[in-house]
Amino acid sequence: MTLHIPTTEAQACAIVKSVIDSGVPLSIGGGGTRAGLGRPTQTQSTLSSAGLTGITLYEPAEMVIAARAGTPLAEVERTLAERGQMLPFEPMDHRALLGTDGEPTIGAVAAGNISGPRRINAGAARDSLIGIRLVNGRGEAIKSGGRVMKNVTGLDLVKLVAGSYGTLGFLTEVTFRVLPKPERILTLAWRGLSDEAAVALLCTALGSPYEPFAASHLPAGIGAAQPRTLLRLENFSDSIDYRSRELIALLGAHGAPERIEGQDSVELWRDVRDARVFAGTDEAIWRLSVAPTAGPKATAAIAARVPGARWFYDWGGGLVWLAVPAGADAAADAIRTAIRPLGGHATLVRAPAAIRASVPVFEPLPEPLMRVTAGIKTSFDPAGIFEPGRMYAGV
Amino acid sequence: MSAIAFPIPDQSILARREEIVAGLATLVAPEALITAEDERRPYETDALTAYRRLPLAVVLPSTTAEVAAVLKFCGEQGVPVVPRGAGTSLAGGAIPQEDAVVIGVSKMNRILSIDYANRTAKVQAGVTNLAVTGEVSAEGFFYAPDPSSQLACSIGGNIGMNSGGAHCLKYGVTTNNVLGVTMVLLDGSIVEVGGAHLDAAGYDILGLINGSEGQLGIITEATVRILRAAEGARPVLFGFPTSEQAGAAVAAIIGAGIIPVAMEFMDKPAIEICEAFAHAGYPMDVEALLIIEVEGSDTEMDAQLARIVAIAREHGVKTVKESKSAMEAAAIWKGRKSAFGATGRIADYICMDGTIPTGQLPYVLRRMAEIVKGYGLRVANVFHAGDGNLHPLILYNCNDPVEAQKAEDAGMDILKLCVEVGGCLTGEHGVGIEKRDLMTFQFNPEDLNQQMRVRAVFDQRWLLNPAKVFPLEGRVAA
Numbered sequence: 094m095t096l097h098i099p100t101t102e103a104q105a106c107a108i109v110k111s112v113i114d115s116g117v118p119l120s121i122g123g124g125g126t127r128a129g130l131g132r133p134t135q136t137q138s139t140l141s142s143a144g145l146t147g148i149t150l151y152e153p154a155e156m157v158i159a160a161r162a163g164t165p166l167a168e169v170e171r172t173l174a175e176r177g178q179m180l181p182f183e184p185m186d187h188r189a190l191l192g193t194d195g196e197p198t199i200g201a202v203a204a205g206n207i208s209g210p211r212r213i214n215a216g217a218a219r220d221s222l223i224g225i226r227l228v229n230g231r232g233e234a235i236k237s238g239g240r241v242m243k244n245v246t247g248l249d250l251v252k253l254v255a256g257s258y259g260t261l262g263f264l265t266e267v268t269f270r271v272l273p274k275p276e277r278i279l280t281l282a283w284r285g286l287s288d289e290a291a292v293a294l295l296c297t298a299l300g301s302p303y304e305p306f307a308a309s310h311l312p313a314g315i316g317a318a319q320p321r322t323l324l325r326l327e328n329f330s331d332s333i334d335y336r337s338r339e340l341i342a343l344l345g346a347h348g349a350p351e352r353i354e355g356q357d358s359v360e361l362w363r364d365v366r367d368a369r370v371f372a373g374t375d376e377a378i379w380r381l382s383v384a385p386t387a388g389p390k391a392t393a394a395i396a397a398r399v400p401g402a403r404w405f406y407d408w409g410g411g412l413v414w415l416a417v418p419a420g421a422d423a424a425a426d427a428i429r430t431a432i433r434p435l436g437g438h439a440t441l442v443r444a445p446a447a448i449r450a451s452v453p454v455f456e457p458l459p460e461p462l463m464r465v466t467a468g469i470k471t472s473f474d475p476a477g478i479f480e481p482g483r484m485y486a487g488v
Numbered sequence: 489m490s491a492i493a494f495p496i497p498d499q500s501i502l503a504r505r506e507e508i509v510a511g512l513a514t515l516v517a518p519e520a521l522i523t524a525e526d527e528r529r530p531y532e533t534d535a536l537t538a539y540r541r542l543p544l545a546v547v548l549p550s551t552t553a554e555v556a557a558v559l560k561f562c563g564e565q566g567v568p569v570v571p572r573g574a575g576t577s578l579a580g581g582a583i584p585q586e587d588a589v590v591i592g593v594s595k596m597n598r599i600l601s602i603d604y605a606n607r608t609a610k611v612q613a614g615v616t617n618l619a620v621t622g623e624v625s626a627e628g629f630f631y632a633p634d635p636s637s638q639l640a641c642s643i644g645g646n647i648g649m650n651s652g653g654a655h656c657l658k659y660g661v662t663t664n665n666v667l668g669v670t671m672v673l674l675d676g677s678i679v680e681v682g683g684a685h686l687d688a689a690g691y692d693i694l695g696l697i698n699g700s701e702g703q704l705g706i707i708t709e710a711t712v713r714i715l716r717a718a719e720g721a722r723p724v725l726f727g728f729p730t731s732e733q734a735g736a737a738v739a740a741i742i743g744a745g746i747i748p749v750a751m752e753f754m755d756k757p758a759i760e761i762c763e764a765f766a767h768a769g770y771p772m773d774v775e776a777l778l779i780i781e782v783e784g785s786d787t788e789m790d791a792q793l794a795r796i797v798a799i800a801r802e803h804g805v806k807t808v809k810e811s812k813s814a815m816e817a818a819a820i821w822k823g824r825k826s827a828f829g830a831t832g833r834i835a836d837y838i839c840m841d842g843t844i845p846t847g848q849l850p851y852v853l854r855r856m857a858e859i860v861k862g863y864g865l866r867v868a869n870v871f872h873a874g875d876g877n878l879h880p881l882i883l884y885n886c887n888d889p890v891e892a893q894k895a896e897d898a899g900m901d902i903l904k905l906c907v908e909v910g911g912c913l914t915g916e917h918g919v920g921i922e923k924r925d926l927m928t929f930q931f932n933p934e935d936l937n938q939q940m941r942v943r944a945v946f947d948q949r950w951l952l953n954p955a956k957v958f959p960l961e962g963r964v965a966a
């Protein structure tokens with residue numbers, strides 16, 4: 094095993110150029126907390142971002158922050174918090190779910206498009222990612238986007254790189270748009286609702302003018318005996334008073350909610366964000382992305398095919414976190430067959446490496462899109478040296 | 489103006505025109521194929537009217553299958569294709585060339601379905617931006633991206649240009665509001681990218697399509713997010729003695745944790761032009777105007793405005809004018825949104841579109857004035873202050889070729905200035921033909937080559953909108 098730790102972008106370029114001829118593929122490493130995502134790769138060398146750290150630009154009044162890829166996420170979040178700001182997309186921390194330790198980095202947040210419950214309102218990481226620098230598979234330093242929010246200059250390679258899990262290049266610097274932290278956060282929690290009733294409540298709330306920032310449902314047995322349906326409001330304090338009152342009235346048919354603030358609220362949403370209720374088990378964990386009202390239909394269809402399946406909903410029902418007995422194939426066929434008629438897709442987030450090597454981790458794509466995907470990979474990385482096969486076999 | 493080069497038409501294609509037209513005629517209904525010269529004439533330009541080229545033929549299909557058949561045919565014949573929405577591009581994104589077939593989606597203008605529970609609408613690409621909001625407004629919903637041309641521009645064109653507008657400070661641009669598309673590739677394959685769910689599978693090809701200016705394929709349908717409108721919205725006018733004070737107030741508002749739904753800036757020449765046209769009650773004794781719009785219930789808007797007004801006072805605001813009625817609110821926005829039209833009444837102008845870091849605003853305003861004055865011309869500025877997207881309007885006389893060239897040169901100098909201070913060449917209009925040759929100023933050869941290699945994955949032979957976005961020389965394959 095060779096570990097490359099460049100301390101400058103130029104060094105990273107030189108390292109990539111040096112391995113192109115040898116054809117030795119590279120894994121890309123940051124804090125290592127998300128190394129178990131995707132298909133297992135067979136690589137002898139790792140190119141690490143650990144030597145590329147530090148915030149390079151922070152302009153609170155312009156709502157923009159840039160950092161080298163290996164900068165700990167915690168450092169970015171702490172720096173923003175000092176000026177009353179935050180990353181809008183509330184990135185998930187995979188450590189509890191994947192049983193990893195180490196320090197999540199800002200580069201991996203971009204590379205994995207790592208988002209959290211706020212995604213339903215504020216968008217995913219890719220929506221806030223406005224600029225990147227990366228080293229492509231030719232050993233060239235490339236930039237795309239920049240430090241301004243509105244930019245339609247040329248092709249938006251920023252989006253393409255967000256969520257590409259290092260298969261297109263080695264990120265050296267990322268730039269995000271940030272937002273002010275809300276003055277106050279209030280969680281409303283209803284108890285005892287069925288999945289269908291809960292998703293109906295969440296859809297009504299998300300279609301109201303009162304602007305919930307997060308909307309989740311935890312069925313019975315997921316973290317508590319009783320089902321809990323959660324809405325999170327964020328705003329100036331007086332607005333929260335008004336909006337919560339109006340929402341409770343609007344949703345009166347579902348009963349009166351409990352009000353949760355402070356540390357209890359923080360921990361509750363951290364559990365949802367990080368899927369902590371599935372931490373420490375040996376179940377296979379899936380992440381389904383569907384239209385919100387399709388969420389309960391998807392889980393009902395899966396439950397009929399996969400005994401022992403457990404789940405909860407985020408994004409008003411549009412994100413389903415699903416735990417199934419690991420078995421031989423983590424119930425991949427059953428799950429994908431169940432959701433196909435509903436639209437959407439499934440990603441295997443946690444399973445033993447042997448299963449992740451044998452079943453498609455990411456949703457298989459139709460032939461023309463697979464062709465485009467392979468072409469995009471080749472356009473960035475013609476020798477196929479970055480994370481070979483991490484997303485799709487042969488890509 | 490004639491400074492921007494067009495590719496030399498391929499004589500072998502021109503020579504085969506009758507054959508190509510005959511081939512197209514077998515693929516679409518007779519009324520969908522436009523071949524007569526006078527009927528092709530309306531398609532020779534878009535909103536960058538200084539440039540025009542008569543296309544080989546125009547096809548206006550009614551279905552995705554027809555688009556696929558036409559695209560496949562053109563691909564096989566090696567004929568360039570110029571996709572067209574409503575033709576409102578200000579950057580020349582839909583201007584054809586003599587050897588190209590225009591494929592317009594204007595007949596595909598149906599709203600296919602609305603799903604309020606999931607807050608999505610499925611529409612055909614030729615639906616206008618405002619028609620989407622029109623369809624859902626009775627239920628209290630709207631489609632967020634709001635380019636000034638929203639009455640006329642199409643969703644397909646919006647996706648092609650990743651269009652924005654005054655309210656993107658809070659709601660984002662097109663790429664943040666599109667969940668899925670049906671797109672036809674050059675070989676005639678029909679692909680679905682994304683859908684009614686968030687975060688499509690695989691590489692973010694949807695993100696790549698947004699803003700790709702018709703170079704990757706032709707979009708025929710889209711699933712867009714619709715949002716529930718706030719209970720109320722109120723624009724307020726703030727007049728400042730200097731541009732610096734207005735700029736500092738914008739920074740302080742954001743620094744205080746307030747994100748208004750829009751923050752628009754106008755300088756004195758723009759104020760005068762817009763007031764003369766719209767009679768919106770703009771103050772005439774100030775150097776800079778901010779229109780700040782807040783949303784929410786009446787009490788919430790009062791509270792947020794109180795915070796904003798206090799900050800504005802700390803920065804020397806001279807006039808604060810709240811809209812007291814829906815009519816007054818509409819007048820305030822009418823003044824701003826008619827800036828381009830109102831300017832057109834007093835002079836010819838070119839509208840530039842660059843973005844800068846907002847902290848550079850005072851410097852850039854000063855330098856822009858110097859640049860334009862250096863060419864002996866005048867400039868009026870309206871722009872989105874919250875996100876630094878500038879729209880200098882350079883006034884000139886189009887009947888004077890020397891002055892026209894000066895206006896174009898001044899515009900290019902201003903765009904270079906935007907890049908120099910850390911911004912970019914275009915914030916919402918796109919590159920088109922207009923800024924194509926400046927791309928090498930913002931990007932180095934490696935950056936540009938990587939973009940072109942990605943482009944070539946979809947179109948090896950550069951047949952799709954070929955003379956746009958990238959410099960004509962230096963094309964690379966995948």
